[in-house]
Amino acid sequence: MKKNPCPDCVSPMDRRRFVKTAALGSAALAAAPLGQAAKKKANSETLVAQLYRSLNDEQKKVVARPFDHPLREKVDNNWSITKRSIGEIFDKDQVALVKEIFLKLHSEEYAKTVLGQVLHDSEGEGFESTSVALFGKPNNGKFEFVLTGRHCTRRCDGDAVKGEAFGGPIFYGHAARSFNETKDHPGNVYWYQARQANKVYAMMDGKQRKIALLGRSRPEQGTKTVALTGKKEGLPGIPMSELSADQKGQVRKTMSDLLAMFRKKDAKEAMKLVEAGGFDHLHMAFYKNHDIGDDKVWDVWQIEGPNCLWFFRGAPHVHAWVNIKKPA
Numbered sequence: 001m002k003k004n005p006c007p008d009c010v011s012p013m014d015r016r017r018f019v020k021t022a023a024l025g026s027a028a029l030a031a032a033p034l035g036q037a038a039k040k041k042a043n044s045e046t047l048v049a050q051l052y053r054s055l056n057d058e059q060k061k062v063v064a065r066p067f068d069h070p071l072r073e074k075v076d077n078n079w080s081i082t083k084r085s086i087g088e089i090f091d092k093d094q095v096a097l098v099k100e101i102f103l104k105l106h107s108e109e110y111a112k113t114v115l116g117q118v119l120h121d122s123e124g125e126g127f128e129s130t131s132v133a134l135f136g137k138p139n140n141g142k143f144e145f146v147l148t149g150r151h152c153t154r155r156c157d158g159d160a161v162k163g164e165a166f167g168g169p170i171f172y173g174h175a176a177r178s179f180n181e182t183k184d185h186p187g188n189v190y191w192y193q194a195r196q197a198n199k200v201y202a203m204m205d206g207k208q209r210k211i212a213l214l215g216r217s218r219p220e221q222g223t224k225t226v227a228l229t230g231k232k233e234g235l236p237g238i239p240m241s242e243l244s245a246d247q248k249g250q251v252r253k254t255m256s257d258l259l260a261m262f263r264k265k266d267a268k269e270a271m272k273l274v275e276a277g278g279f280d281h282l283h284m285a286f287y288k289n290h291d292i293g294d295d296k297v298w299d300v301w302q303i304e305g306p307n308c309l310w311f312f313r314g315a316p317h318v319h320a321w322v323n324i325k326k327p328a
Helices: 015-020 023-031 044-054 057-063 092-104 111-121 191-203 206-212 245-259 264-276
Strands: 131-136 143-149 152-156 170-174 283-287 300-305 308-313 318-324
Touching: 044 092, 044 131, 044 143, 044 152, 057 131, 092 111, 092 143, 111 170, 191 245, 191 283, 191 300, 191 308, 191 318, 206 283, 245 264, 245 300, 264 318
Parallel strands: none
Antiparallel strands: 131 143, 143 152, 152 170, 170 318, 283 300, 300 308, 308 318
16 A cells, blocks of 8 residues: 655545545446445444355454454554555455445545545545455444545444544545645645534634634544543633534534545544534634635634544645543
């Protein structure tokens, strides 16, 4: 798998246009049938159990780990959770199962588009360049499936990881037409999320903007990037308690759009955990230090609370880090 040159690590579109970019994913699906093993009615958890049962001893040596293995909680922008990719160790039907598991972790509306992003960012190596680890044993106690690659960390845990949305921290991103994207991020399937967030900033008055707009954002440091502080006050940016009802409504709209790419079960759980931590304890920050094109459409921003962090770094291209847990 090629190394990401990022040391840290088409035109503006709304959700409707996001779906239209599914052509990449659709073409890939047409070219690579999922096979009989991937049942349309099965959910990701059922398919993970099916994948586990299909593994031979040699494959288990590569991908199977104890549930409490420290690697299970890792997240990064470009990494392989095992030393060998799924294309190197799995047969055609097993690769099809992994692809179907991945698709079903996303909403039907966005699944093919998100797959298209993964295929695009694999730099010609295809979905087979991703890697997978299975922690624990499905249908026999706790388990978690983790898929990683460039601009991708996704999880499926069947709620075995209690009190953590998505089963733990996740990552998504996209480098569309170039590594260093221009101010409008042409072709980037996730840039619509930043445009939604910037609508909140546009609604703020001068006093609010002084609180919300900061200098330098957090550094990207792998799993440390999404470390939660547990704080209700003193977080970067403006607290929701300082916003009006309509401004809060736009924040909720932004969060709804962030979550819409995932399956309903996971999106619902994530928002439930956010609310449990207290919506008014959330803070929203925008950052000046990576304003591509100096257009004051903020490429880097975040929403953070005591038990929630959604960090969106849109320079030089999109990286998004997510960690949502049950309040301490």
